[in-house]
Amino acid sequence: MERRIMNKRKRVFSLHPNKNPKAVFARRYASHLVPALKKINMNKSSSQTNRQSFEQTVKHEVDMAFALSAQEFAWSRFLQQKLSLSPHDDPVSTTSSSEILERSSKKQGREKHQDRDNGEGEEIKKRLKELQKLLPGGEEMNMEEILSEIGSYIVCLELQMMVLKSIVQDN
Template sequence: MERQIITKRKRVSSLKEKKNLKAVFARRYASHLVPALKKINMNKCSSQINSKSFEQTVKHEVDMALALSAQEFAWSRFLQHNLLSSPHEDPSYSSMILERSSHKQDSKDEGAEIKKKLKELQKLLPGGEEMNMEDMLSEVGSYIVCLELQMIVLKSLVQDNIS
């Protein structure tokens, strides 16, 4: 009986933590991103920066804020490492992934097609290629949720600046 009560308490607290996860992420994300964007804006005003360099710098800071806001996940640590090792991501990388995913190869073996899709998914998840399939699949969900939350925060910031 006592064991059941403890189990129930754990469930309640873990559900409460999941509800607060979105709010915590949004707060962390905004606290990392807003100061970085202000700094970029100040630097832009004081010097002449070309538009492509400005876009790359903003993208870098948006991605870094994502990585810093979800440090409890493995993909976040890989993303942060990648961002720190190369200050600006090659923009052609994203377009290469999109091109590859749009081409469908005829495959008779469904298992081979699934393996191919999993390999593509590994490439999309920061650090996915260095994880085993089980770990990678468990990380994908948190990555997608954080990307969705990132979009919500970014939309909110844009709407606040337009108003």
């Protein structure tokens, strides 16, 4: 009995914390985001900037930390490339997690009122096209790649929200 418990503990508690991808993402995300936010805060106090510019700068840094924290995924590389090419003063340059949730809820509302005569195949194609639009770089991926990347993207969005909530609660 005692030996069985020890075996379970070995599986649950890793001696190597870097082996846990969720912990690695959270640690990377915080290590990228916190210094950037501190720098923005210092610059904000030294110069009078307008609120919109400040919010766009924070959004850009949050999105860039998100991309840098999950570099092993294709969607992350696409997001990072998009963020580096476009200036952060473009408010439509990236899709934040709150925008994704908002789009999703609007889409669900529209779908309730749509005609249900579409075949299953058409419905699946339509949903895959929506996934393609939501996933950074999705337009350049085939469906197999999208399906393999979307899971990691959702998990990283959830982890991002958890880290951001903990940062807000600490302040």
